[in-house]
Amino acid sequence: MTDIRWGYALNQWKPQFDDFVRREQHERALKTISIAGFEGVELTAGTGRWEPLGNPQQIDANFGSPEGFREFLAGCGVDAVSSFVFDPQQRSSEHLTGPLSPLAAADASAIVDKAAWFADALARLGGTVLVVRPAPSAGDIEPLDDGELDRLAACWQAVGRATSERGVRTALHVNFLSALRRDDALDRLLDRTDPDIVGLALDTAEDTVAGIDPIRTIERHGDRIRHVQFKDALAIDEANEYLQPHAQYAVLQRGGTREIPRWFAEPGADDGLVDFPAITRALLAARYSGWIVVESDQSPHPAASTLLAGYLVQRELRPIIDTFVRTPTSRSAS
Template sequence: MTPLSPQPSLSRIRIGSAPDSWGVWFPDDPAQVPWQRFLDEVAQSGYEWIELGPYGYLPTDPAVLTEETARRGLKVSAGTVFTGLHHGEAVWEKTWAHVADIAALTRAMGASHLVVIPSFWRDDKTGEVLEPATLTPAQWRDLTSLTERLGREVRERYGLRIVVHPHADTHVDTEENVVRLLDGTDPDLVSLCLDTGHYAYCGGDSVKLIETYGERIGYLHLKQVDPEVLADVRAKGTPFGPAVAQGVMCEPPSGVPELGPVLEAAQRLDVDLFAIVEQDMYPCEPDRPLPIAVRTRAFLRSCGA
């Protein structure tokens, strides 16, 4: 529920938003708002931090992007990459080519995190099953070892820390699979981007994960799930993309998990953390995101963030 009065300040939490909250999933799509409008509106909503979103949506020239963000009072917290490292060494070179450009821009913008999203086992637009939903033991070994390699290479070459993002319709989704990834990787090389919405979508408890694996939490994405829509999605086996179009990710504080307790648990870790709002809304009408963003920022302030 919405707190009736402001809560004690969550001094270690830095709040931001992302292109995702403006319905942006792709570098270029006529259904999405222009990048200039996103930057204008995210600043107007009261956010100071943003993510890069899909590479190529925002300008990829650091000088241009620095000018555009600075004049709006914005700073970049992280870039995002997509990987399929469970496929083994055969995909390493292609993966690194994708990662390197994004890591370079991320570092040039003064950020220190790279959000790593595992590849989807079914297409997020069409729902086509691309591969089995469960990894073999050999694939798990490839996933963990190459994720560690990615963490090491990104840190050594770009000074960034990778944070792996559990995501619906990927192989890192449920509590069991998230814990398996964490237990199978070096804490010095691999941290977690805990997305509260995706974790709830897949049956996980964010507060419990923070309390149990707090030293592995390196970054947060804040979003909520509509329980009624989620029940329908689960009953029908709806793929993630159509589920988003159905409204499975909803405006806080109307869904789950409650974000106040999540932020309080994160604050108790006594480390500086980014908490980036991501309300998946692809596709959405161009005038829809701004009012939601303004209300969400006000709600988070009422939580002390």
Template sequence: MQVRLGCGQITWRGTGSEEAVLTDIAQAGYEGAPMSARGGRTARDIKELYESHNLVPAPGYFSGSFWDESKRDEHVESARRVASISAELGLTEIYVADGGFKEPTRSGRTRWEVAAHPSPEDSLSDEDFARLAVGLDAVGRATLEFGVRSCFHNHVGTFVETEAEIERLLASVDPDVLFLGPDTGHLAWGGVDVVEFTRRHAERIKTMHLKDIVESVSQKGKAAGWDYSTFEKNAIWTEIGEGSIDFAEVLRILDGAGFEGWLIVETDVTQLPTPLESAVVSRQALRTLGV
């Protein structure tokens, strides 16, 4: 496949400096890592930092409570800033994710508490869901001003997690305004068939997070009613090729659809001794699949 392969920094949370993390990512054999414009960084700052580690910036991540009308102008302006920096870096996509992890729902619980097993009462109201779609439409149009496509990124623990919620959102926003940057691990954990989802939406997918899960942990946690943290403590995440997701078929479908974008490898919490070892295992697995 003619794709660009990056590695997300999340596996290194709390383990060292940004420079050390980028050094590991390059050593593991990746071309790039997601960029971040936090802290007032300019495109030049980001480019110089990554070049000093023999990496290039990959698509970054932007999230917000897009159903909240009072924050819409703030979201749009933030999206414009990130899109402007992305465009300067030669990036044409950005991941855009909904929030809501710790927001109380109509049930009185948070989506964090009911991760991967929400009830209908844990969802947004119809009115708030409509506002969510309008908010994401506004963000998508703002980033397109800079030639950057907003790619919706699903995430367990948010208000767009289940297959029904994801499909409802995708049907609610113009596909020429809001594209897809799905996360395979969060799809599977949320109960979505990753292969079928990829096949159904291959033309809309412009970038993707590659993440694997342990299905037995997922099923056990759903039955026991675990919260998000408990799933992670019980090792829901694993390296590419070590879990339940059929990456060979996912990549075959993307290749058949002419996909040429960024793929970002992530293992949110590794059980291996170091994040570097985790990144290497996933990189080697993808090499066997022709990436």
């Protein structure tokens, strides 16, 4: 039986590091998410006092414990934290560590420890998935060879085992800048990992910007998808600018040579390139069960984006799922 739950990502409310730090701001955002029809919230890992929701230590400092934070969520009409997005290349003031690389064997144990730290808290917050950035950006390293893919696989296998022990899945999130976009690197990495331990996070906008039809990803890797992020794309990286050094800033943030003002938007945005009803049907055909987290990624109007996305989910996407579940042939197939 298909069991899909809907969540929303908080990242769009924090365009600058010192924004979105007050509890009343969090309360307003969470209540907006709730009234838009979402039952869970996705958090992005961060460090320091400017990230009060960014990691277990900061959650303890601001809410007493994960259980205290979950009570706060319930008071805003949100049931759970669906997922945490974890990038090991971010520094951590809580651990006094700089960027860690999954390509460096010496960093693997520290990455596993941090992943387990997040997974412990996530399980207490009702969540099920740790979404991880599996590799550096393509423009910052040479194409991945077999030895490097072996190291990536060993790192994420170890992470997957650690999170599984805590009831949390690990899902690789490949953004459009990722080194895993080159050649068949993602397929080669998935071939090196256990599907029961290391899954894939489908991001509809990242695929689309990369020139990949998300439905193709579902058809190729449907049995590995453990998490889904729905956001729209407003442009495609047709010139392969992801291969530029420091593309995180020159391409993603500054828009590249075309000066794209915004790569991403909420589902259903004007001029959006993603066909969400078709992708929803493809996920159902692949028997996907789990969270679908909607996001807008730095929307200039976060509350409006949330409500617009909620309208699309309630009026178009949920009915597709309900029809699928009610259809006898669909039930027997699943």
